[in-house]
Amino acid sequence: MRKYFLFLGIAFFLVTSMTMVPTVEGADFSGKTIKWIIPFNVGGGSDVWARLYSPFLQKYLPGNPIVVVKNMPGGGSIIGGNYFHVRAKPNGLTVFGSSGSTSFPYLLENPKVKYDFAKYQIVFATPVGGVCYINPELGVKSVKDLKGFKKPLQYASQGATSLDIIPLLAFEMLGLDVKAVFGYKGRGPGRVAFEQGEVNIDYQTTPAYIKNVRPLIKQGKAAPLMSWGALDANGNIVRDPVEPDLPSMPEAYEMLYGKKPSGPGFNAWKAFFVAGFGMQKAMWLPEKTSKDIVATYRDAAAKVIADAEFKEVVKKSLGGYPQLAGKDAVVGFQQVLDVPKKDRGWLINWIETKYKVKIR
Amino acid sequence: MKKLWVAVATMVLIIGLVGCSTFGSGGGKPAPQLVLVTPEVALDKKATVDLQGLNFKPGQEVALLFIDVNGVTSDIGFALDPQPVADKAGSWATTWNCGRFVDRKLIKEGTYTIKAADVDYNVLAEATVNFMAKK
Numbered sequence: 001m002r003k004y005f006l007f008l009g010i011a012f013f014l015v016t017s018m019t020m021v022p023t024v025e026g027a028d029f030s031g032k033t034i035k036w037i038i039p040f041n042v043g044g045g046s047d048v049w050a051r052l053y054s055p056f057l058q059k060y061l062p063g064n065p066i067v068v069v070k071n072m073p074g075g076g077s078i079i080g081g082n083y084f085h086v087r088a089k090p091n092g093l094t095v096f097g098s099s100g101s102t103s104f105p106y107l108l109e110n111p112k113v114k115y116d117f118a119k120y121q122i123v124f125a126t127p128v129g130g131v132c133y134i135n136p137e138l139g140v141k142s143v144k145d146l147k148g149f150k151k152p153l154q155y156a157s158q159g160a161t162s163l164d165i166i167p168l169l170a171f172e173m174l175g176l177d178v179k180a181v182f183g184y185k186g187r188g189p190g191r192v193a194f195e196q197g198e199v200n201i202d203y204q205t206t207p208a209y210i211k212n213v214r215p216l217i218k219q220g221k222a223a224p225l226m227s228w229g230a231l232d233a234n235g236n237i238v239r240d241p242v243e244p245d246l247p248s249m250p251e252a253y254e255m256l257y258g259k260k261p262s263g264p265g266f267n268a269w270k271a272f273f274v275a276g277f278g279m280q281k282a283m284w285l286p287e288k289t290s291k292d293i294v295a296t297y298r299d300a301a302a303k304v305i306a307d308a309e310f311k312e313v314v315k316k317s318l319g320g321y322p323q324l325a326g327k328d329a330v331v332g333f334q335q336v337l338d339v340p341k342k343d344r345g346w347l348i349n350w351i352e353t354k355y356k357v358k359i360r
Numbered sequence: 361m362k363k364l365w366v367a368v369a370t371m372v373l374i375i376g377l378v379g380c381s382t383f384g385s386g387g388g389k390p391a392p393q394l395v396l397v398t399p400e401v402a403l404d405k406k407a408t409v410d411l412q413g414l415n416f417k418p419g420q421e422v423a424l425l426f427i428d429v430n431g432v433t434s435d436i437g438f439a440l441d442p443q444p445v446a447d448k449a450g451s452w453a454t455t456w457n458c459g460r461f462v463d464r465k466l467i468k469e470g471t472y473t474i475k476a477a478d479v480d481y482n483v484l485a486e487a488t489v490n491f492m493a494k495k
Binding site for chain 2: 033035041042043051054055066067068069070071072073
């Protein structure tokens with residue numbers, strides 16, 4: 001009789017093994033496919049970023065899963081973000097790639113935004129820098145020359161709620177009289193507008209600055225003023241390593257006013273700087289993802305970042321900035337999440353009042 | 361001894377039955393098929409690829425996966441018109457607007473694999489498409 005039950009037991013084990021739906025256990029992704037939602041079109045900055053990371057994540061995630069890039073363009077990245085929020089299960093098989101354009105509507109409390117970074121687990125983040133420059137014919141050679149500078153300036157902008165919040169608020173804090181000319185489709189057209197004399201102050205992200213603006217500086221057609229800065233390991237804004245001779249925006253403020261920037265405007269600027277530049281792109285796991293899965297992803301990201309071949313990719317295609325994995329990314333993004341509601345409110349009110357844009 | 365043989369027979373019967381239900385899916389039903397209506401496409405920024413599916417489950421939503429020139433897999437659903445959903449006969453048809461992949465150099469001259477999968481990316485069928493230099 002015992003043998004009879006033994007055989008039945010074996011039969012039951014075999015049957016359940018054959019019919020069991022495979023699940024991720026112990027965060028081993030063998031035979032799995034991971035969906036990486038990128039809320040932008042193919043070929044854009046975030047898509048390129050995801051496609052650079054994707055093969056390395058496949059290499060270092062346990063079990064070497066296939067990582068599928070799922071582009072979900074539209075709604076300024078809100079569509080993809082909301083899809084992730086509603087549909088992603090906490091099983092490690094769906095991740096989200098955000099950019100500054102995804103974080104800004106979240107920070108601005110756009111009513112269409114359903115996604116909530118405070119509930120997700122950040123895996124890694126990628127910074128980028130920005131450098132501001134001016135037409136030297138205005139008599140400005142460096143940021144020191146901006147003290148008491150009252151001439152009207154023009155800036156080619158993509159919109160008051162876009163990444164342009166960073167330059168527009170910086171100009172305001174530095175006391176510059178800058179008129180934002182809206183309707184430009186990106187920083188590339190902004191730089192062209194600068195070269196054509198339509199505007200006289202501009203900024204470019206560091207890769208574009210190195211490629212397109214440094215030659216203008218050599219020709220005497222542009223004068224670099226400041227970088228927006230870069231985040232150090234403690235979350236402080238320091239000089240951008242791409243242009244270490246230029247002051248960061250907070251330094252520029254100090255040079256002009258003799259004191260460090262502070263108050264709700266600067267607090268909001270800093271939070272948006274971190275979201276838009278300091279941690280411009282980030283990978284996220286959904287709410288309620290287990291600690292095992294989060295740790296596995298963060299460990300894989302750390303291995304990717306340490307990979308010699310990937311370091312070359314970072315140098316060549318991601319501006320050479322240190323990539324932030326795990327705790328570094330958590331600490332960095334916490335600055336975005338910690339911005340007091342009153343400071344966010346200050347910024348929203350400033351945008352709505354100055355640029356007549358209805359945000360909420 | 362007799363009981364032992366009964367136990368063995370029971371085990372074989374159970375495995376046999378489950379095996380039939382698990383692996384014998386279809387019982388003569390043809391497997392899903394992915395058909396490239398345009399298996400050869402000229403490299404162009406306005407390039408399109410026409411695809412059809414046969415023998416899918418009626419009402420099934422289908423994801424199409426494309427492996428680009430760098431070996432990265434993409435879910436190309438955002439660039440499909442219409443979204444592929446099998447009709448009552450298990451068929452669907454769609455057009456992939458792949459010009460942006462060409463423009464961004466994710467497709468160069470050569471042969472590429474497209475996979476038809478369910479929404480969880482379990483691959484059901486696959487086919488290849490050949491991109492040729494524009495004449």
